[in-house]
Amino acid sequence: xASRLTTSNRAGWGFALPGFGLIALFIILPFFFAFALSLxxxxxxxxxxxxxxxxxxxxxxxxxxxxxxxxxxLDDGSIDRDADGNARYPRVRSITRSDDFPxxxxxxxxxxxxxxxxxxxxxxxxxxxxxxxxxxxxxxxVVAPVQAALALVLALxxxxxxxxxxxxxxxxxxxxVVSIVVVSxxxxxxxxxxxxxxxxxxxxxxxxxxxxxxxxxxxxxALGAIxxxxxxxxxxxxxxxxxxxxxxxxxxxxxxxEIEGAGRWQTFRYVTWPGLRNTAVLILIVITMQxxxxxxxxxxxxxxxxxxxTQTLVFQAVxxxxxxxxxxxxxxxxxxxxxxxxxISLIQRxxxxxxx
Amino acid sequence: MAMVxxxxxxxxxxxxxxxxxxxxxxxxxPLLFMVMSSFKPTQQMLADTASLRAFLPxxxxxxxxxxxxxARAPVALFVFNSVLVxxxxxxxxxxxxxxxxxxxxxxxxxxxxxxxxxxxxxxxIPFETIxxxxxxxxxxxxxxxxxxxxxxxxxxxxxxxxxxxxDGLTIFLFVQYFKDLPGELIEAARAEGATxxxxxxRVVMPLSGPVLATAAILKFLIMYNQYLWPLIxxxxxxxxxxxxGLGYFFQLxxxxxxxxxxxxxITVPVLAFYLVLQRAxxxxxxxxxxxx
Numbered sequence: 001x002a003s004r005l006t007t008s009n010r011a012g013w014g015f016a017l018p019g020f021g022l023i024a025l026f027i028i029l030p031f032f033f034a035f036a037l038s039l040x041x042x043x044x045x046x047x048x049x050x051x052x053x054x055x056x057x058x059x060x061x062x063x064x065x066x067x068x069x070x071x072x073x074l075d076d077g078s079i080d081r082d083a084d085g086n087a088r089y090p091r092v093r094s095i096t097r098s099d100d101f102p103x104x105x106x107x108x109x110x111x112x113x114x115x116x117x118x119x120x121x122x123x124x125x126x127x128x129x130x131x132x133x134x135x136x137x138x139x140x141x142v143v144a145p146v147q148a149a150l151a152l153v154l155a156l157x158x159x160x161x162x163x164x165x166x167x168x169x170x171x172x173x174x175x176x177v178v179s180i181v182v183v184s185x186x187x188x189x190x191x192x193x194x195x196x197x198x199x200x201x202x203x204x205x206x207x208x209x210x211x212x213x214x215x216x217x218x219x220x221x222a223l224g225a226i227x228x229x230x231x232x233x234x235x236x237x238x239x240x241x242x243x244x245x246x247x248x249x250x251x252x253x254x255x256x257x258e259i260e261g262a263g264r265w266q267t268f269r270y271v272t273w274p275g276l277r278n279t280a281v282l283i284l285i286v287i288t289m290q291x292x293x294x295x296x297x298x299x300x301x302x303x304x305x306x307x308x309x310t311q312t313l314v315f316q317a318v319x320x321x322x323x324x325x326x327x328x329x330x331x332x333x334x335x336x337x338x339x340x341x342x343x344i345s346l347i348q349r350x351x352x353x354x355x356x
Numbered sequence: 357m358a359m360v361x362x363x364x365x366x367x368x369x370x371x372x373x374x375x376x377x378x379x380x381x382x383x384x385x386p387l388l389f390m391v392m393s394s395f396k397p398t399q400q401m402l403a404d405t406a407s408l409r410a411f412l413p414x415x416x417x418x419x420x421x422x423x424x425x426x427a428r429a430p431v432a433l434f435v436f437n438s439v440l441v442x443x444x445x446x447x448x449x450x451x452x453x454x455x456x457x458x459x460x461x462x463x464x465x466x467x468x469x470x471x472x473x474x475x476x477x478x479x480x481i482p483f484e485t486i487x488x489x490x491x492x493x494x495x496x497x498x499x500x501x502x503x504x505x506x507x508x509x510x511x512x513x514x515x516x517x518x519x520x521x522x523d524g525l526t527i528f529l530f531v532q533y534f535k536d537l538p539g540e541l542i543e544a545a546r547a548e549g550a551t552x553x554x555x556x557x558r559v560v561m562p563l564s565g566p567v568l569a570t571a572a573i574l575k576f577l578i579m580y581n582q583y584l585w586p587l588i589x590x591x592x593x594x595x596x597x598x599x600x601g602l603g604y605f606f607q608l609x610x611x612x613x614x615x616x617x618x619x620x621x622i623t624v625p626v627l628a629f630y631l632v633l634q635r636a637x638x639x640x641x642x643x644x645x646x647x648x
Contacts, residue, residue: 011552012465019456020471022522027478030489037489044492157376162369170634171380174387177630177637179581181599182619186386195405197389232382240638241645282645293484296583314484314584321488322588330488338485345480 063125155242184300191215219309245279421617434601457530
């Protein structure tokens, strides 16, 4: 398209420069800066000069080890048990604080399991970070496929030729234009333990058999509750993208399928789905990126609790980088986050590649 | 056989609408709850969550929550800040990103392909992964204002506006659109001796209504709903946008009625805007999914 007759180096640069300059300064520079900062002990405000610390920040976050604890034995060699019959083990602290094991110093118990008489304990340098990592990955692993699938179902619903269908499309999309901060506050009422709307609804549907629970206050349900709300808010966005994909499929293909006598499922499987391939890849990547960025919901609803069950990587990056002014720690988490996003996007792209 | 399916048709149609309505309910009720609650005293609102009354305009209705919200927090200031930051960013973004895209598509200069690839590559960087290093950068940037040279952009309008003006997606949208415009128009204007600036202003921009609307709507949604960035760069109340201003209501004893009034106040104008322009909103989102 560009004019082949003339080269206009100066004007071309001049037009592109404001936009490119801003992107370079506010996106590209901080991106590379994150890698550099993660190798230092930079703080937001500090009287001391910044020092290069190598990979120490990564070690402080990612340090993991498994230790095996033998049960305490009584003098006769039998296992010392408490009143419930559970074996007593030495405290993890006796190892992580011992001078005999300098490699474990400062680490804390993350979780443990039983292996014969012995207990195997996974200890981590930063247990909160590990929980944030697992929660974030869980969130992505659930939200990305579920939200993509629900959005497709909604798009298929909306793609029917019915009178007034646009009204429904408008309604389904509505939460997308509402701030996630507003949505999170509203849903605190829905999830409230005492007289929350959800508890009342479930009690009503089961004729009072359902006993209310504090959805956000219970470590086993808090993350799930946030997932459901996040999907509710964003599903309309991806519905619209699916819809755009659906509308690129030629109607003649559907006519052909009808003539061949294809059923509904067959039509979907052999006409609709192959036509949505590029859309599917795009949606999966976009949702994954958005899901990794989980922050506002946590900040408004739970602050990472209860018992760190809703900690996430971005929440931790902000809490350290901004809250504790530990820029290098926050930057290190950011780098880890970016590497995860990139890896998973590449894997998704590879899995959904065109097979030759 | 034919008879049966003919008889079935109204029933099937009803079933379809029933499904559509049920789903619509799920999306509407939380928002309905917000609006209705904003008119109720806090006590009544909390009591109403036990029944469908939560979604109905019943009981003791008034505008008291709105009055109290304005009395408790500088609501008008927060709204003004958000409108100012959002408006300026949208305008600057449209101008600067369209200019860059114009250059990438129509003009021939060395490094063009490389720069465009770099811009598009930034699409895979989520903002959340650069927020912390960016915080450090803006805390050290200089600024020449009316009171001379200052160091640091924290607590200002500029820190909320300037980093958000240019982004890969907006430039990408313009590039896609410009590629589809008839190139002969530009060639002809060049042949007649028009400058690049004239072509941009008089030929390309007048044809760019749809893409300008798309880019403006996307930027508007991002900017008005900003949360993480203003949270970490603006501590002073005087520069806070609406979403961060919300924190004001949670400092002492929380009056939920006032919170609902505030939420309604900052959300309903956007919803109204959306309902009026819903076709354009939906087209904007859809166009982000068109792969180039």
